[in-house]
Amino acid sequence: MPKPDVATNQRAVRGSRTGRPIMALLDLLGRRWTLRIVWELRDAPLTSRALRIACDDASPTVIQARLSELREAGLVELLAGDGYRLTPLGRELMESFLPLHRFAERWSRRG
Amino acid sequence: MPKPDVATNQRAVRGSRTGRPIMALLDLLGRRWTLRIVWELRDAPLTSRALRIACDDASPTVIQARLSELREAGLVELLAGDGYRLTPLGRELMESFLPLHRFAERWSRRG
DNA sequence: CGGTACGCTACATTATTTGTAGCAATGCGC
DNA sequence: GCGCATTGCTACAAATAATGTAGCGTACCG
Numbered sequence: 004m005p006k007p008d009v010a011t012n013q014r015a016v017r018g019s020r021t022g023r024p025i026m027a028l029l030d031l032l033g034r035r036w037t038l039r040i041v042w043e044l045r046d047a048p049l050t051s052r053a054l055r056i057a058c059d060d061a062s063p064t065v066i067q068a069r070l071s072e073l074r075e076a077g078l079v080e081l082l083a084g085d086g087y088r089l090t091p092l093g094r095e096l097m098e099s100f101l102p103l104h105r106f107a108e109r110w111s112r113r114g
Numbered sequence: 115m116p117k118p119d120v121a122t123n124q125r126a127v128r129g130s131r132t133g134r135p136i137m138a139l140l141d142l143l144g145r146r147w148t149l150r151i152v153w154e155l156r157d158a159p160l161t162s163r164a165l166r167i168a169c170d171d172a173s174p175t176v177i178q179a180r181l182s183e184l185r186e187a188g189l190v191e192l193l194a195g196d197g198y199r200l201t202p203l204g205r206e207l208m209e210s211f212l213p214l215h216r217f218a219e220r221w222s223r224r225g
Numbered sequence: 226c227g228g229t230a231c232g233c234t235a236c237a238t239t240a241t242t243t244g245t246a247g248c249a250a251t252g253c254g255c
Numbered sequence: 256g257c258g259c260a261t262t263g264c265t266a267c268a269a270a271t272a273a274t275g276t277a278g279c280g281t282a283c284c285g
Contacts, residue, residue: 024222025153025215033149035242038140051263064241067264077224081263084251092224099213104136106210111135113188113203146273147243162232173274178233192232195282 026036036061037069041089045097064109080092119192147172148180150158152200155190161197 031040036058043049043057054068070087073079076094089097143149147169154160154168164179181198184190189204200208 019198022216026150028214028218028221029153033144033146035144035146039137042136042140046205050261052261060244062245064244064262064266065242068241070263072147076221078221082264086262092221096217098216099217101152102210103139103207106207107135107139109206110139110188110203142239163230171275173276174233175235178275179272181232195231204247209266 031072034069035089036065040069040073041078041093044089048082048086048088054087059098126164145174145180148184151180152183152189152204152207155198155200159197159199160195165198
């Protein structure tokens with residue numbers, strides 16, 4: 004039955020067809036390196052190159068693509084001269100993320 | 115003929131070598147459809163086919179691959195006759211996830 | 226038995242990622 | 256000015272992953 008129209012609130016965010024924001028967010032964050040980028044920006048701004056290195060030397064192509072998506076999503080911004088940093092909204096995302104960090108610790112101790 | 119390697123049925127979870135669990139988790143969840151699958155299983159078990167449909171009709175290839183990864187990660191299990199469901203650990207993940215759901219609502223109302 | 230649903234796989238086509246190289250623009254010491 | 260380093264960002268071929276469709280083998284139910 005899901006045959007709804009796209010009307011993406013964002014460019015080509017997969018899964019946004021339902022109109023439920025969580026779907027758009029899950030799709031955005033479910034792209035390779037996106038979560039990691041947000042995570043690496045949690046403390047301080049990073050230049051695109053520093054970010055690349057922090058992200059296990061991912062290729063600049065993907066990093067740039069993800070940064071564009073994150074900027075469009077209003078989660079990240081480019082500061083003249085200081086590289087990229089999370090916007091206030093991005094910092095909210097980061098905070099919503101902390102429980103996952105704690106979960107990761109528990110998860111790593113699984114049998 | 116590339117038969118899946120038995121020891122690591124897929125490449126090692128990226129970042130797991132750093133010893134930082136969050137990296138392994140971010141990598142696991144940052145693969146296409148993984149977040150969505152966990153999300154769709156939040157309420158009730160689903161058969162692999164129902165899950166496929168719930169996930170915007172993603173191809174069975176990826177769904178099966180992700181389910182294997184999630185089972186290996188101890189987050190999802192296959193019930194004889196009832197399809198897939200979150201393990202207790204998977205439910206913990208889901209709960210760690212709820213703040214993100216609330217964030218998605220705020221995010222969708224951004225300017 | 227026939228029909229249906231399950232988990233799962235094959236495989237060719239298509240899309241995305243990787244890795245390497247490089248560009249134009251800015252800044253800094255000289 | 257000049258050379259040199261660093262920035263954000265792009266090109267592009269090769270490698271890898273996802274898609275879409277079909278189908279297998281195994282159950283279950285009539």
